[in-house]
Amino acid sequence: MGEDMLVAFYGAGAVAVLATFLAVTRAQPVHALLYLGTSLLAIAVVFYTLGAPFVAALEVVVYAGAIVVLFVFVVMMLNLGTSTTAAERSLTPPRVWIGPAALSALVLSLLVFAILTSQTRASAVQIANRKSYFALRASKDESQIENQEVPPRDVGASLYGPYFVAVELSSVLLLAGMLSAWRIARRERTSGTQEVRK
């Protein structure tokens, strides 16, 4: 513990930002997916430094393990090879990025403004019965701050306590997602695929 958590947080955060930038801008799909996987693993480290080891493991298993692999399989099945890379380069010249970059810079500045201005208000409100981070900082009780990690036991207890309905709803959602993905991606045998006029 100590400073190494902070070093890990800022290091992994920098890696996540860089890898996400590369993932969003690459023309070759597999390269972009590898950078996306790197970014997700870096964010898993960020989760660990934020005192959420259970969520860090889930990030590695579900995001980097399942979702990225699903993307890799689809890219392989679509056979997006070197020909699409050249087409992708011609589709996204640098000037295409001007408008989106300006819009997302606007969104980013609004978010940063909201985060930086709301922290003073949140510490003033002091939500009832909950010791805020700033109260802990002010009390200089280092042991309490050191133990701010939320263990998997608490997460499980609230998953099957107050959030039981959410768990049931996500199971229904997963079932619906599975069925619709199976139905949508199924190869039609009887009617055949109509070639759409290009």
Next chain:
Amino acid sequence: MSFSFPLPEHALLLAALLFAMGLAGLLARRNIVFVLMSLEVMLNAAGLALVASGHKWAQADGQVLFIVLLAVAGCEAAVGLGLVMRIHRRSRTVDSDSLDSLKG
């Protein structure tokens, strides 16, 4: 060293930065696979914001909501990629601008 955990505001700023980059990719890209990837980046940034807030108040709610978000992201990826495969099979393209067969 008195504080071993990073400031929650910095984690929120990181989440905002990742969200903005995902938004830029979502708006600029025309290949549907890349659009879905940018969407995953944005969902993940939202999850980072949830976990950071849960950490700030030392409550498990943020992590619970992240798990629900994980289910949503999984469904979104599965259905979205199924649609991509369907579109690719029908019209032999993953370029969203050339999908104009509904145009009169």
